[in-house]
Amino acid sequence: MVIKHKVSECQEHILVNDEEHGEILCAKCGRVIQDKTEEAGAEWRSFENQPDRGRTGDGTCLSKHDMGLATIISRSNKDVTGKPLSVGMKNTIERLRMWDNRSQAYSAGDRNLRQAFSQLLSLKEKLGLSDAVIEKTAYIYRKAHEKKITRGRPISAFLCATLYAACRETETPRTLKEISKSSMVKVKQINKCYRILVERFDLRMPLVDPIVCVSRIANKAGVSEKTKREAANILKEYERKETTAGKSPMVVAATAVYIATLKNNDGFTQRDIAQAANVTEVAIRNRTASIRCAIGLA
Structure with a gap:
């Protein structure tokens, strides 16, 4: 940090902040204007000589049985200075670890x-x-x-x-x-x-959009990006002319991908698409006729 500052002793000082030594000095004459400056930022150092200098653990989350609020006793038998613990203290810490582990899941719930x-x-x-x-x-x-x-x-x-x-x-x-x-x-x-x-x-589940399933099926089957876009267009046209309520979204999406591969001559069979979508070939075959009829394909 370079700052221009006018004082009575010198017409113009160019002040340089030396954060390592905590001093503010002049870049021209080398005079120390202020020493023992305070560091306003966070204190970044590790007491365990590790590259991770974080002081906090993971945030609270619902997917942990204790929501991430339980204490954790480290497995390293060393004190804060890095020296190994004595034999008696090792036994005490081991018992603390055992009871700490048991106390985290005390009740049946x-x-x-x-x-x-x-x-x-x-x-x-x-x-x-x-x-x-x-x-x-x-x-x-x-x-x-x-x-x-x-x-x-x-x-x-x-x-x-x-x-x-x-x-x-x-x-x-x-x-x-x-x-x-x-x-x-x-x-x-x-x-x-x-x-x-x-x-x-009393849950109200939203209907699954078949277009969301297209990308997953296409990636698993290994079809081209052009075929993905064609399948999405087929589904949009099918949803515009006929409702998809009551129909399996995965089957509808797999059928759209299969029809798109036929239009682009990609060489994929019904079995390939059915295995990628984890549905049966019969389901794709039955849905193919209705989609073709709805969007006007021969």
């Missing part, structure tokens, strides 16, 4: 949340979900847990039901079959818990 949210993080990685969907899932599950709706029901099945509800509310294209396959829970169990969830909370 805490253990329920701990098991459910550990499975939720696993599903997040398998399904490639965003943090917003995970937080919404944790919010719905916590509300159901408070009202004791989860009591007597499988944790995995109810968690998958809340995850599917969160995907529907955030318009994330994930089907029950995909969630069932990733969680190893039967679709019938998830359906049962989902119906209970919708009835108890």
Whole structure:
């Protein structure tokens, strides 16, 4: 920082702020104008000699059973100066770690949340979900847990039901079959818990837009960008002339992608698109005729 400042001793000083030594001095004559200046910024240093100099942990989030507010005792048996602890102190710290771990899930409700949210993080990685969907899932599950709706029901099945509800509310294209396959829970169990969830909370789920599913199916099948745009145009034309309510959005989107590949001669079969969309070939075949008739394709 260079500042021009006029004083009586010198016609013009060019002041330089030396932040390392805490001094303000003149760049011309070298005179120290002020020493022991205070640093107004944040104190950035690490007491553990690590590149991460952050003083705080992760923020609070609903997807952790303790919402991220629990204490964490480090596994390194060293004091603040970096010296190793004595044998007696190591035993004391180890007992503190044990009781700290036990106290975080003392009640049955805490253990329920701990098991459910550990499975939720696993599903997040398998399904490639965003943090917003995970937080919404944790919010719905916590509300159901408070009202004791989860009591007597499988944790995995109810968690998958809340995850599917969160995907529907955030318009994330994930089907029950995909969630069932990733969680190893039967679709019938998830359906049962989902119906209970919708009835108890009186949820109003928005309709899934098939256009949202087009990009996912096309990327998985490996079709070109031109075909994606063509499939989106087909869906817009189909929605304008005929309602898509009551029809599976994934099937409608897969059918639009298949028709677009036929128009562009990409060489994809119904089986390729069906496997990418995780639907049957018969469903695509049946929907192809109705879409062709609606938009006027031969």
